[in-house]
Amino acid sequence: MIALQHILDAVNVGGLYALMALGIGLIFGVMRLINFAHGEMVMAGGYAMAMLSALPAPAVIAVSIIIVVALAVAIERGAFRPLRGKDPATLLVASFTVSYFLQNLSVLVFGARPLPFAFMPGLAEILEIGGLRVPLLQFVSLGLTVLALAGLAILVKRTTIGIELRAAAEDVVTAQLSGINVNRVIALAFVISAVLAWVVSLTYSAQIGQLSPAMGVRPLIIGFVATILGGLGSLPGAALGGFLVGAISVLLEVVLPSETRPFREAFLFGLVFIILVVRPEGIVRVCALQERV
Amino acid sequence: MRSPFRDALTTALLLTAAVAIVAAIGTQLSGGTQRIIIDAMIKMIIVLGMYIFVGNSGLLSFGHIGFLGLGAYTAAWLTIPPSIKASLMPGLPDFLATAALHPLPAALAGGAAASLAALLVGIPLTRLAGVAASIGTFAMLVVFYAIFSNWTSVTGGQGSLYGLPVFTSLPVAAGFTVATILGAAMYQASASGFRLRGSREDAVAAQASGIDIRRERLIAFVISAFFVGVAGALYAHFLQVVVAREFYLKLTFITVAMLVIGGMRSLSGAVAGTAFVAFLSEVLRQAERGIDLGVVSIGGRLGLQEVGLAIAMLIVLIFRPRGITGGRELTLGWRSR
Numbered sequence: 001m002i003a004l005q006h007i008l009d010a011v012n013v014g015g016l017y018a019l020m021a022l023g024i025g026l027i028f029g030v031m032r033l034i035n036f037a038h039g040e041m042v043m044a045g046g047y048a049m050a051m052l053s054a055l056p057a058p059a060v061i062a063v064s065i066i067i068v069v070a071l072a073v074a075i076e077r078g079a080f081r082p083l084r085g086k087d088p089a090t091l092l093v094a095s096f097t098v099s100y101f102l103q104n105l106s107v108l109v110f111g112a113r114p115l116p117f118a119f120m121p122g123l124a125e126i127l128e129i130g131g132l133r134v135p136l137l138q139f140v141s142l143g144l145t146v147l148a149l150a151g152l153a154i155l156v157k158r159t160t161i162g163i164e165l166r167a168a169a170e171d172v173v174t175a176q177l178s179g180i181n182v183n184r185v186i187a188l189a190f191v192i193s194a195v196l197a198w199v200v201s202l203t204y205s206a207q208i209g210q211l212s213p214a215m216g217v218r219p220l221i222i223g224f225v226a227t228i229l230g231g232l233g234s235l236p237g238a239a240l241g242g243f244l245v246g247a248i249s250v251l252l253e254v255v256l257p258s259e260t261r262p263f264r265e266a267f268l269f270g271l272v273f274i275i276l277v278v279r280p281e282g283i284v285r286v287c288a289l290q291e292r293v
Numbered sequence: 294m295r296s297p298f299r300d301a302l303t304t305a306l307l308l309t310a311a312v313a314i315v316a317a318i319g320t321q322l323s324g325g326t327q328r329i330i331i332d333a334m335i336k337m338i339i340v341l342g343m344y345i346f347v348g349n350s351g352l353l354s355f356g357h358i359g360f361l362g363l364g365a366y367t368a369a370w371l372t373i374p375p376s377i378k379a380s381l382m383p384g385l386p387d388f389l390a391t392a393a394l395h396p397l398p399a400a401l402a403g404g405a406a407a408s409l410a411a412l413l414v415g416i417p418l419t420r421l422a423g424v425a426a427s428i429g430t431f432a433m434l435v436v437f438y439a440i441f442s443n444w445t446s447v448t449g450g451q452g453s454l455y456g457l458p459v460f461t462s463l464p465v466a467a468g469f470t471v472a473t474i475l476g477a478a479m480y481q482a483s484a485s486g487f488r489l490r491g492s493r494e495d496a497v498a499a500q501a502s503g504i505d506i507r508r509e510r511l512i513a514f515v516i517s518a519f520f521v522g523v524a525g526a527l528y529a530h531f532l533q534v535v536v537a538r539e540f541y542l543k544l545t546f547i548t549v550a551m552l553v554i555g556g557m558r559s560l561s562g563a564v565a566g567t568a569f570v571a572f573l574s575e576v577l578r579q580a581e582r583g584i585d586l587g588v589v590s591i592g593g594r595l596g597l598q599e600v601g602l603a604i605a606m607l608i609v610l611i612f613r614p615r616g617i618t619g620g621r622e623l624t625l626g627w628r629s630r
Contacts, residue, residue: 034424088424089351104596105596111595217542273436280425
């Protein structure tokens, strides 16, 4: 029974990480940008929901999604588009800067002190199913994760725009020459990643029960781990990496003696380090990213 | 023929003169102003230390603040009086628990500890290139921070370590800054520095010319960590407290911004960027407190400083991606690059 509980936890946590990893991986795929600011999309979603909580729930959901998407598009236009094609180090610094900017903008607007997150308090209710005590939140987040993953898979595999997205991820120049509007594709990647971030912000904020300007950093860091583990640039790899990291972190929680548990993050990132060194391309190797001489 | 060594020395001497002038003026100013200058000088040591690796190898590092923390904790372990240590850090091994060193050897020990850590981390890390290397250094930062903030019996965890003797006065800070400028210039002019810059410009060609890129990167990484570790010890003796949360994303951002804004490919850029950002931060910090224009006073708001700095950084990245200096060095006269 306990094992089942752990598996459920692993799937749940893993789903959250998978969504983070997909959001990061999607942007990396189309513009070779490691997006530090993705964590701040999660933060923005949380604050948007909290600020709108006077409205009816469906309106809160719709408006907060729109806010996060608008923010992502604005960042793409304002900061990343002028830098497109610059060397990866510049892009990396830029995204780090945007992340720092948004975090401190949030300090400026909402203050540094954490705010309570009370949207849909019903989520905290605990259901008893066959001896397992599972908060409703876990089901909701699981459902949302499955929905988001399936939606993304259909979009990328079955629609024209998805094919364009994959083409741009493979080779931007060739895609452009084949008549694909790269600006539109990149903007779309930002929109999709913002929606994924929004899903994370709903479940993550409800989990930790409060909002703070730096709340996006932790999921972002773990999203990085998952993306790198799965293979930068590969979407199935990112999802796989997310679930794997979820499983590993639950495993560490169970296996590690209690006094070393605070070091879980150190172990997790030590793992990234080892993976980067042993197999820098991750589990799923992406041909388009191999260096050619 | 121009000697690269002489060129580097000229640049270093010009920069040294600038530091000396600032220090000389600083000693005449109020205590508060002196503290601002000392703070900027310590940051300059950090940025110069980072420059040794980042500037010459072309690989951006987000991890050097971890070395800064290590230097600061080493200073705390070695210089806090044993009686205070016993209650703050009960988990220290005996030779550290009883140590009561003068801050100067402790600072050098901080540098040595950082170098050792850089050697251990660098052996695997230098296998990576480009963005993967940067993410690797970021991973390193997170690991360092997790250890600093959780290993309570040795680092005080989330709490702060106090009782460090005062050491980092303006002349001391200026002295170390000058030493770091000279060190960075010497490395830059050395054969190893040349080989590393060769690998930065074209890794394949460098390898084909027989350069062992991993070895050169490792050398630069270890040297650069030494200076950052020393800066950590100086920082600890400046603030007189060591807190884990100091050594994380905020300081990482500020130092990276200093390096990038100045131009991460020249020694003069590292110095100019630090001076510029330190000045800008100070102006913004005053604004954060609120501006009093006599008739109207604009209320200050927390976060203004960081937001302003981030905007400045984005502007530089978009319009002058090679930084203020554009990668050039400060030299006498107008010589071609």
